[in-house]
Amino acid sequence: xxxxxxxxxxxxxxxxxxxxxxxxxxxxxxxxxxxxxxxxxxxxxxxxxxxxxxxxxxxxxxxxxxxxxxxxxxxxxxxxxxxxxxxxxxxxxxxxxxxxxxxxxxxxxxxxxxxxxxxxxxxxxxxxxxxxxxxxxxxxxxxxxxxxxxxxxxxxxxxxxxxxxxxxxxxxxxxxxxxxxxxxxxxxxxxxxxxxxxxxxxxxxxxxxxxxxxxxxxxxxxxxxxxxxxxxxxxxxxxxxxxxxxxxxxxxxxxxxxxxxxxxxxxxxxxxxxxxxxxx
Ligand code: NI
Numbered sequence: 232x233x234x235x236x237x238x239x240x241x242x243x244x245x246x247x248x249x250x251x252x253x254x255x256x257x258x259x260x261x262x263x264x265x266x267x268x269x270x271x272x273x274x275x276x277x278x279x280x281x282x283x284x285x286x287x288x289x290x291x292x293x294x295x296x297x298x299x300x301x302x303x304x305x306x307x308x309x310x311x312x313x314x315x316x317x318x319x320x321x322x323x324x325x326x327x328x329x330x331x332x333x334x335x336x337x338x339x340x341x342x343x344x345x346x347x348x349x350x351x352x353x354x355x356x357x358x359x360x361x362x363x364x365x366x367x368x369x370x371x372x373x374x375x376x377x378x379x380x381x382x383x384x385x386x387x388x389x390x391x392x393x394x395x396x397x398x399x400x401x402x403x404x405x406x407x408x409x410x411x412x413x414x415x416x417x418x419x420x421x422x423x424x425x426x427x428x429x430x431x432x433x434x435x436x437x438x439x440x441x442x443x444x445x446x447x448x449x450x451x452x453x454x455x456x457x458x459x460x461x462x463x464x465x466x467x468x469x470x471x472x473x474x475x476x477x478x479x480x481x482x483x484x485x486x487x488x489x490x491x492x493x494x495x496x497x498x499x500x501x502x503x504x505x506x507x508x509x510x511x
Contacts, residue, residue, distance in 0.1 A: 232262025233463065233478055234485040235456040237323075237359065237390050237410055237438035240266050240287070241276035244442040244453050252455055253284050261456045262286060262482065263491060267323050267359055267390075269294035271305050274312065281317035288491060290320040290359050292347055295327040295340040306346060313354040319489040321351035322359025323390060326372075329364045341368060348376050351387070357488055358387035359410075366394045370401075377405060385488060388436050391444065396426040403434045408488050412438045413446035413454060416465045427469045436488065437462055437481040 240249055256264065266281065267290040268274025274291035281289040291312050293301040312318060324347040326340050351358045362369040377386055389402055390410035399409050409430060415423050427435065437459055439445075445454035446461040460474065467477035486493055 232257075232482060233260050233456070233459045234262060234437060234482040235264045235439050235441075235459055236388065236436040236485045236489075237267050237412070238264050238441050238456060239269070239273070239443075240264070240280055240441070241273050242442050245455075252457070253280070253287065256286060256456065259457050260478075261459065263288065263485070264456055265290055265319065265359075265485075265489065267320075268292055269323055270297045270300050271308060272300075274309070278312060278315055278318065281315075288317050288319045288489065289315070290322040291318055292320075292322040292324045292359065293343065294323050294361055295325050295344065296330060298339055298343045301343055306350065309347070310350055310354065313350070313356060318356070319491060320357050320359050320387065321347055321354070322387070323361040324348070324358060325361040326365035326369050327361060327363045328368075337368075341372060344372060345376065348372070352376075352380055352383060357385055357490075360387060360389045361391070362389065363393065366398060370398065373402075373405075388488060390436075390438060391440055392423065392426060395422065396429045399426045399430050403430055408434050408436050408484060410436045410438045411466060412440050412462060413444040413450070413458070415469075416446040416461055417450065418447075424469055427466060432466070432470050432472065432477065432480050433484060435466060435481055436485050437466070437477075 264287045266277040266287055268277045270293060277289035281287045291309050324344055326344055331337060385406050388408040388410050391412055392409045414420050439454050439456055439459060441454035443454060445452045446458050449458055463477045464474045467474045
């Protein structure tokens with residue numbers, strides 16, 4: 232089934248139909264959703280969604296543009312909540328230089344990025360990286376940090392990937408996954424298409440980042456996991472495989488990275504034994 236490795240269903244844009252959307256996932260072929268925090272408050276809401284819906288898992292972390300809400304107390308809270316059985320990653324964390332030009336703010340972003348990487352290493356969870364217009368500093372920090380932690384074989388995912396194919400190849404060689412979402416369907420997505428062409432499909436995670444980043448032909452509208460087939464179709468086209476194969480492989484990738492076993496979702500998927508055998 233389809234795996235949405237990055238969603239924000241706590242967002243107010245889902246206030247009117249959140250229950251309907253999340254209850255109807257299986258019917259639309261969506262098997263698992265990772266709801267990703269970007270502040271302490273949204274991390275808490277992500278856990279609440281994961282507690283309510285069997286197929287929803289949570290990531291807790293503070294986004295680089297939201298670090299003002301983070302401090303020692305926040306770090307303690309994140310550490311405590313990371314032990315929750317449905318918390319599967321620390322994220323989204325990283326650097327965002329698109330809005331913040333102030334060098335002092337950028338230094339603070341780097342500080343809290345490093346601290347959250349350290350936390351993820353401590354609690355042995357993968358990270359979800361948000362990095363925008365900050366390739367050089369992001370890579371510098373990752374090279375340094377994981378250079379000191381060779382024991383970490385699967386650091387995490389670079390979500391909504393927007394850098395060069397070369398950087399993607401370096402990340403993959405170091406065990407990272409590459410998050411690909413709606414942007415891949417955009418007409419001006421040449422660099423991302425080139426990246427997807429060059430990297431193994433076994434390293435791609437499918438994601439929406441909903442309510443943002445709706446794929447074509449829904450660009451500009453509110454996004455949801457229901458639009459993931461458009462993204463899988465496009466990835467399949469680039470890789471020369473069917474949308475079904477793309478779905479199956481990206482689901483396996485995400486399960487592997489987040490450490491979510493396949494058994495549970497299949498038990499309840501309503502598939503007959505024969506259908507399950509076919510898949511094997
Ligand atoms: Ni996000």
